[in-house]
Amino acid sequence: MAVARPRGPIVSLSPALLPSGSTPLSGRTVHLEKLESKHASDLFHLVGGSHPAHASLWDYMGDGPYSEPGAFDTNIAARSASRDPFFFAVIDRRRSLPSFGQAIGYLSLMRITPDHLTVEIGNVMFSSALQRTTGATEAIYLLARHAFHDLNYRRVEWKCDSLNEPSRRAALRLGFRYEGTFRQHMVVKGRSRDTAWFSLLRDEWDAGVRPAMEQWLHEANFHVDGGQKETLQDLRAQRSWGP
Numbered sequence: 001m002a003v004a005r006p007r008g009p010i011v012s013l014s015p016a017l018l019p020s021g022s023t024p025l026s027g028r029t030v031h032l033e034k035l036e037s038k039h040a041s042d043l044f045h046l047v048g049g050s051h052p053a054h055a056s057l058w059d060y061m062g063d064g065p066y067s068e069p070g071a072f073d074t075n076i077a078a079r080s081a082s083r084d085p086f087f088f089a090v091i092d093r094r095r096s097l098p099s100f101g102q103a104i105g106y107l108s109l110m111r112i113t114p115d116h117l118t119v120e121i122g123n124v125m126f127s128s129a130l131q132r133t134t135g136a137t138e139a140i141y142l143l144a145r146h147a148f149h150d151l152n153y154r155r156v157e158w159k160c161d162s163l164n165e166p167s168r169r170a171a172l173r174l175g176f177r178y179e180g181t182f183r184q185h186m187v188v189k190g191r192s193r194d195t196a197w198f199s200l201l202r203d204e205w206d207a208g209v210r211p212a213m214e215q216w217l218h219e220a221n222f223h224v225d226g227g228q229k230e231t232l233q234d235l236r237a238q239r240s241w242g243p
Helices: 037-047 052-056 069-081 134-150 165-173 202-217 232-238
Strands: 030-034 086-092 103-113 118-126 155-161 177-188 191-201
Touching (some): 030 134, 191 202
Antiparallel strands (some): 086 103, 103 118, 177 191
16 A cells, blocks of 8 residues: 655645836835846946946956946846846935935846746845945845735745855845855856855745834834934844744
C-alpha cells in the first residue's frame, strides 16, 4: 500500500500581475513613477560624472559608473524600455529642498514570476539626496505595497552582494528575513560575488512589517528637525513580530 508523502498546502490565490507603471505610487516624501529618458538629466547630476562619491555608488551595481552623460542617457533609455527588470524613478516630494520634483534615484521590480507569485526588489540606485532619508524607506515601502497589494505577489525578495553591508542592514531593518548566502553565485565586473538572499512574505508584511512602516513613516513620528521619535525596529517589535 502506497504511503502518502508530505506535500505543501494548496495555493488558492488570485494570479499575480505584471507591473505597468500606469499609475504613480504616491507617498508623503517621495513618489514612484515609471523610469523614462526624461529622468536621465536629473539623475546624472546626482550619480554620474567624475565626482568620487558618485563613482562609489556603483561599487555593487552590475553596471557603471558613468562619467559621460551620453552613455548614461543610453543606459536610462534601455532601462525605461525594459519589462523585467521594470524600473521606477524616485521623485522628491519635499518642497523645502532644491531637488523637489526631480528624480533622485531609481529601483526596480525584477525576476518577475507571476506563476509562482514571487518578485524581487533590486537595482536600487539611491543618490546622496535620498540615502538615509525618510524617502529611502518610503520608496521601498511604496514598491513593496505595490507588489503585495496591487500586483498580488506573496513573496518579495531582496538580494545583494554579501560584502555590501549597507544593503544587508537595510534589508533587515526593513523587515526582510535572511535566508542564506549563495556562494560564488555570480561574476560581476570581473569579480566573484557571493549573494546574500532575503525575503518578505505577504503574511509577514500584513502582520507586522506594513503597519510598523506606516506608523514610522507618519509625520507624527518625526521631530521638527526631522529626527525620528521611534525606530522602525522598535515599532515592529511592539507588534511582536520580526527581527
